[in-house]
Amino acid sequence: MNDTISLLMNHRSIRKYSNQPVSEEQLRAVVAAGQMASTSSNVQAYSIIAVTSQEKKQRLAELAGNQAYIVECPVFLVWCADLFRLKKSTDALSADQETYEDSTENFIVATVDAALAAQNAAIAAESLGLGIVYIGGVRNAIAEFSEVLELPELVYPVFGMCLGYPDQKPGLRPRLPMEAVLHRDRYEREAVEEVKNYDRISSEYLSKRTQGKNNTPWSELMAKRLAEPVRLHMKDFLEGKGFMRR
Amino acid sequence: MNDTISLLMNHRSIRKYSNQPVSEEQLRAVVAAGQMASTSSNVQAYSIIAVTSQEKKQRLAELAGNQAYIVECPVFLVWCADLFRLKKSTDALSADQETYEDSTENFIVATVDAALAAQNAAIAAESLGLGIVYIGGVRNAIAEFSEVLELPELVYPVFGMCLGYPDQKPGLRPRLPMEAVLHRDRYEREAVEEVKNYDRISSEYLSKRTQGKNNTPWSELMAKRLAEPVRLHMKDFLEGKGFMRR
Numbered sequence: 001m002n003d004t005i006s007l008l009m010n011h012r013s014i015r016k017y018s019n020q021p022v023s024e025e026q027l028r029a030v031v032a033a034g035q036m037a038s039t040s041s042n043v044q045a046y047s048i049i050a051v052t053s054q055e056k057k058q059r060l061a062e063l064a065g066n067q068a069y070i071v072e073c074p075v076f077l078v079w080c081a082d083l084f085r086l087k088k089s090t091d092a093l094s095a096d097q098e099t100y101e102d103s104t105e106n107f108i109v110a111t112v113d114a115a116l117a118a119q120n121a122a123i124a125a126e127s128l129g130l131g132i133v134y135i136g137g138v139r140n141a142i143a144e145f146s147e148v149l150e151l152p153e154l155v156y157p158v159f160g161m162c163l164g165y166p167d168q169k170p171g172l173r174p175r176l177p178m179e180a181v182l183h184r185d186r187y188e189r190e191a192v193e194e195v196k197n198y199d200r201i202s203s204e205y206l207s208k209r210t211q212g213k214n215n216t217p218w219s220e221l222m223a224k225r226l227a228e229p230v231r232l233h234m235k236d237f238l239e240g241k242g243f244m245r246r
Numbered sequence: 247m248n249d250t251i252s253l254l255m256n257h258r259s260i261r262k263y264s265n266q267p268v269s270e271e272q273l274r275a276v277v278a279a280g281q282m283a284s285t286s287s288n289v290q291a292y293s294i295i296a297v298t299s300q301e302k303k304q305r306l307a308e309l310a311g312n313q314a315y316i317v318e319c320p321v322f323l324v325w326c327a328d329l330f331r332l333k334k335s336t337d338a339l340s341a342d343q344e345t346y347e348d349s350t351e352n353f354i355v356a357t358v359d360a361a362l363a364a365q366n367a368a369i370a371a372e373s374l375g376l377g378i379v380y381i382g383g384v385r386n387a388i389a390e391f392s393e394v395l396e397l398p399e400l401v402y403p404v405f406g407m408c409l410g411y412p413d414q415k416p417g418l419r420p421r422l423p424m425e426a427v428l429h430r431d432r433y434e435r436e437a438v439e440e441v442k443n444y445d446r447i448s449s450e451y452l453s454k455r456t457q458g459k460n461n462t463p464w465s466e467l468m469a470k471r472l473a474e475p476v477r478l479h480m481k482d483f484l485e486g487k488g489f490m491r492r
Contacts, residue, residue: 004250004373008279031428033254035421038380049429089441090469097473105477115361127250134284150432175281182277183295186396195335223336227343231351
């Protein structure tokens with residue numbers, strides 16, 4: 001195993017940050033690494049809002065689920081799928097021509113572009129000794145969240161990412177057995193046995209992490225999650241922003 | 247700059263592979279690194295189909311745009327957003343209960359999960375001296391493509407990824423100036439000036455890469471792309487597979 005793979009295998013999400021600042025140089029190195037990720041046909045259909053204003057982080061944290069670490073981390077990055085820049089850059093060249101920025105295909109392209117760039121940035125950050133955690137809560141009150149950041153049409157926050165020096169070292173969270181996610185030549189199995197094994201492993205892990213207070217197996221946690229009517233505003237919100245209208 | 251950041255900054259997509267095989271050990275290291283990427287609430291809502299059968303690669307290549315490198319690369323990975331495993335794992339626990347695997351929110355979660363895992367895998371592969379290229383063409387004839395891989399409902403191929411030893415060393419493709427994608431505390435600008443600069447840079451790069459045959463600036467390429475009615479079947483296909491019905 002080389003150093004890079006060792007780094008990847010040791011990822012843990014960080015939810016407690018020291019007050020050591022992140023330098024401008026570090027931030028630029030992290031973003032530059034993000035920019036070098038693959039992008040569909042070079043569209044680069046994403047933008048990043050680096051939030052460092054305490055007041056703004058406080059407001060965004062309230063909208064995203066009130067996690068303290070959004071306020072505590074020195075830099076809160078908001079990763080946005082962005083077809084607005086593309087549209088604006090090409091408007092003058094597309095006069096009187098139909099364009100398809102509103103297709104579900106382009107919505108996927110922009111969302112994936114944002115995710116690939118973000119994951120590169122996450123790894124660059126961890127290689128510098130920084131920690132990160134992804135924040136899906138940016139989609140909780142996504143309309144207000146977007147307003148605070150003044151996001152135009154054809155831009156939506158896919159997720160946030162806290163960035164800072166770790167002030168904790170959580171255990172490594174075990175993943176599904178590889179055979180549950182890796183198939184050969186065709187979709188081979190429902191992975192019933194693999195999930196059963198994982199239920200045992202994940203229950204032990206959770207029990208250890210909570211000093212015995214919680215040992216709910218993975219599939220029970222997931223059943224609860226799938227039964228929650230979470231963020232059902234997304235479809236209307238995205239269509240309202242000009243995404244995936246067809 | 248450390249070795250990991252140096253690796254990230256030197257990414258180029260590889261479209262020509264030697265016939266040196268990828269070992270099972272390497273494949274497992276790449277997938278294991280993918281599995282350690284962040285995942286929304288630990289749902290791990292993705293699956294990977296590793297295609298090594300020549301016949302199947304040939305068939306998939308025909309459906310994905312006929313790129314020779316899909317057939318030539320020793321392993322073709324198809325990264326799928328997968329809510330099927332989640333649904334099946336929790337069905338028995340959710341009897342008589344409404345569930346929301348069909349929400350746009352869960353569609354985003356699964357798509358992002360697949361992308362984060364894939365990008366980790368890409369970096370692990372490159373750290374081992376392998377090369378990769380993402381293949382959006384898996385969405386060209388997505389219904390037939392899914393049939394060949396026997397993908398069930400609530401699973402869709404987000405992109406493919408060729409994996410193998412590089413037999414070329416393309417130049418580094420310049421990205422948009424950082425100021426075009428990085429904003430501070432709010433969405434600050436339309437990036438008109440930055441795009442103008444990039445048009446010059448990308449035109450020079452393309453001219454060099456094509457020995458002067460093509461120097462179309464980025465915004466012109468993008469205008470052409472946005473005007474193409476590409477993959478307009480995606481919305482219907484995804485809804486048919488049980489995704490983003492609400």
